[in-house]
Amino acid sequence: MKKIKFVFTALLAGGLYMAQAQTTAKHEDTEVYEPVPKVVTPGKLMSEGAPSDAIVLFDGKNLDQWVKVIDGSPATWTVKDGLLTVDKTGGNIETKQKFTNYQLHIEWRVPANITGSGQLRGNSGIFLASLGKGDLGYELQVLDSYNNPTYSNGMAGSIYKQFIPLANAARKPGEWQTYDVVWTAPTFSADGKMATPARVTVLFNGVLVENNVELLGPTQYVGKPSYTTAHGAAPIKLQAHGDKSEPISFRNIWVREVSLQTPTVEAKKM
Numbered sequence: 294m295k296k297i298k299f300v301f302t303a304l305l306a307g308g309l310y311m312a313q314a315q316t317t318a319k320h321e322d323t324e325v326y327e328p329v330p331k332v333v334t335p336g337k338l339m340s341e342g343a344p345s346d347a348i349v350l351f352d353g354k355n356l357d358q359w360v361k362v363i364d365g366s367p368a369t370w371t372v373k374d375g376l377l378t379v380d381k382t383g384g385n386i387e388t389k390q391k392f393t394n395y396q397l398h399i400e401w402r403v404p405a406n407i408t409g410s411g412q413l414r415g416n417s418g419i420f421l422a423s424l425g426k427g428d429l430g431y432e433l434q435v436l437d438s439y440n441n442p443t444y445s446n447g448m449a450g451s452i453y454k455q456f457i458p459l460a461n462a463a464r465k466p467g468e469w470q471t472y473d474v475v476w477t478a479p480t481f482s483a484d485g486k487m488a489t490p491a492r493v494t495v496l497f498n499g500v501l502v503e504n505n506v507e508l509l510g511p512t513q514y515v516g517k518p519s520y521t522t523a524h525g526a527a528p529i530k531l532q533a534h535g536d537k538s539e540p541i542s543f544r545n546i547w548v549r550e551v552s553l554q555t556p557t558v559e560a561k562k563m
Contacts, residue, residue, distance in 0.1 A: 320515045323454045324444035330461045330502075343398070343547035350388060350529070351377050351546040359386045362426055362530060370533075376402075379417060379540035381533045387423045391526035396549040397421070397474040402542050403437040405467025409538040411443040412436065415466070416534040417541050418453065421476045421493060423530035424511055424522070430530055431491060432512040433472065435541065438463040450495060450502040453512050458495075458502035469544075471498050477553065478527070479508070479520065487520035 343349050350358045353375030359368035361384055368386040371378040403415035415437035420430035431452070438449035438461055445451070449470070450458030464470055477492040487510075495503035510518035531543065 318516050323446075323513070323515070323517065325446045325457065326444050328457065329445055330448070330450075330458050332461045343545075344549060347398075347547040347549045348390070349547045351543065353377075353544060356386070358388055358390070359531075360389055361385075362387050362423065376542040376544050377546075378542040379531075379533050381535065381540060383533060385420075385423075385428070385530055385533050387420075387528035387530040389528070391528050392422075392476075392548060392550060393478045393526045394551045394553055395476050396551055397472070397476065397529065398545065398547050399474075399543060400469050400471050400545045401435055402469050402544075403466040404539040404541065405465075407437055407466045407539055409536065410441060412447060413536040414441050414538050415541050416532075416536050416538070418532035418534070419472065419474075420512075420530035420532065421474065422478060422491070422511075422524070422527035424524060424527060428512065428514070428532060430511055430527070431493075431508060432532070433474065433493070433495060435532070437466055439465050450497040452493060452495075452503060452506060452508060454514065455509055455512070455518060456503055456506045458497065459504065460497075460500050460502055462497040462500035462502065464498060472496070473499075475505075475551070479524075481520075481523035485523040487523075490520070 356368040356370065356372060360366060361368055363384050369383040370380045370386060399419060407415050417435040418432040419435060420432050423430045434447060434449055434451045434453045436449045445457040446454055448458065448461065449463050450461070473496040475494040479491040480488045482488045491508040492505055493503055493508065494505050510520045512518060529548065
């Protein structure tokens with residue numbers, strides 16, 4: 294009986310410790326300020342339209358491919374002059390279609406008159422796989438990172454709170470920025486455990502900033518990421534961040550579904 298009582302007491306103490314650790318966690322705990330990526334001046338912006346096999350998600354005309362995350366109703370962000378501008382009262386939006394492995398092209402612009410600093414300056418995000426309401430999923434950060442210091446794993450080009458970009462290739466506010474992304478979705482075994490992690494490669498204004506990095510799990514604002522929920526194909530989500538700075542705009546959004554199978558060529562018979 295004493296042994297059983299000791300084990301029970303130890304388990305109870307361990308549970309209390311874990312609960313206390315969770316309640317004392319802060320978002321600052323996972324903010325990394327060093328190293329600071331070197332500044333790289335990007336080349337000229339090249340925007341020549343989508344490839345022939347691409348699915349066009351936004352061509353400047355309408356939001357037919359998007360819905361509100363909160364309830365699946367039609368997206369209500371502003372479409373004007375060929376641009377899609379965040380409506381912070383409209384909440385996050387995501388694609389109607391779900392994707393597994395893909396190539397994504399998206400262009401975004403921070404207003405020239407942007408105010409605020411740090412994370413409160415043109416903040417948004419591209420969730421490469423949306424996992425439900427709110428900010429659930431795997432986030433590629435969108436932010437004004439031109440002469441705007443913040444934690445390195447929260448700047449533009451970062452996989453938010455996970456991977457610092459290899460370089461800071463940000464253009465000035467008012468200029469268009471480009472992300473080209475290759476996303477490989479995670480896979481899960483029959484028992485729901487992660488079998489292979491998500492991977493992502495990101496070019497920021499033509500500069501490689503994430504090189505086939507292996508994600509630790511979905512984005513977490515507080516605490517460390519981990520794979521806790523199995524999922525399959527998922528929508529792509531755009532974030533309506535709650536900061537008070539002027540809203541950013543998007544244009545020229547397209548995606549190409551990608552097969553992970555490598556074509557094989559049979560050797561010719563001699």
